[in-house]
Amino acid sequence: MSLIFVSLVAGIAMGASGKIPAAWFHYSNKMTTIMLFIMLLALGAQIGIDRELAAKLTLLGGRALLIAALSVAGSIGALWAVARKWNLAGSGHGQDRNSCRQIQANKE
Numbered sequence: 001m002s003l004i005f006v007s008l009v010a011g012i013a014m015g016a017s018g019k020i021p022a023a024w025f026h027y028s029n030k031m032t033t034i035m036l037f038i039m040l041l042a043l044g045a046q047i048g049i050d051r052e053l054a055a056k057l058t059l060l061g062g063r064a065l066l067i068a069a070l071s072v073a074g075s076i077g078a079l080w081a082v083a084r085k086w087n088l089a090g091s092g093h094g095q096d097r098n099s100c101r102q103i104q105a106n107k108e
Contacts, residue, residue: 014020047053053060 047057
């Protein structure tokens with residue numbers, strides 16, 4: 001786990017330092033997607049090899065689906081509550097009264 005954290009912090013530091021060529025940013029989204037697919041393929045292969053886990057997959061899959069559905073519902077509910085409290089329903093993409101430019105203009 002610490003290797004993951006160290007790698008993430010190192011990547012942030014490299015990006016913030018400006019030492020990464022700008023041309024790499026064009027490919028970063030594609031590289032991330034490809035690496036994610038490779039990780040998912042490896043995870044699927046590992047699950048397929050483990051007979052005990054594969055046998056329990058239906059039980060685990062049902063629980064995972066329930067947890068995922070409740071997580072999405074909770075996120076939508078929290079977003080709805082925050083948007084309603086702060087009256088953000090009509091704010092769009094930051095181009096209305098809640099945009100940074102408009103908030104700065106209101107302060108002056």
